[in-house]
Amino acid sequence: KAGVTQTPRYLIKTRGQQVTLSCSPISGHRSVSWYQQTPGQGLQFLFEYFSETQRNKGNFPGRFSGRQFSNSRSEMNVSTLELGDSALYLCASRWTGEYGYTFGSGTRLTVV
């Protein structure tokens, strides 16, 4: 079956702009999480959605938001982009909380 699909793969934005990233989970997975990955920082948890509800949220400013649709697809949005937002944004899905994640290949965001 298809894996976790993230679009786009690469993005270049300028400071102050906003961006929307998309994630399609594995079919049947209802939980979708987003992580930010930067060199030396590892994977920083952004938020998790389950059945269209945000279940957990990491320690990120309100400029970072997300949502999940009824088909479990998810989007995350970053408004008023800053240079420090440049990172690899990873989406991961899982069947339930009992299991580990399957990750997508990520969206590489560069803010200039």
Place this chain on the structure above:
Amino acid sequence: GESVGLHLPTLSVQEGDNSIINCAYSNSASDYFIWYKQESGKGPQFIIDIRSNMDKRQGQRVTVLLNKTVKHLSLQIAATQPGDSAVYFCAERDTGNQFYFGTGTSLTVIP
């Protein structure tokens, strides 16, 4: 909060040797642990997992060891191959089903 740390940020091994990657975790209540492998340009890929009621689990060429007494996790890769070169992350799951990841260890296999 949680903290998951790795003892060494980089590791170089000769092809054919065994590799050991270590990880320390801080939450004694964490009940489930996963090792992920991330190759350049890709997302992390599941390697092996272990639950807290076990101290050892083996997969194909990989073994995970869990020492709850000292809150230590290790990944052993037997007969390391060039394709094993990647960044390896450990992750722990807390009682709220939330995963926390370490910063990763970069493994380089020398041919």
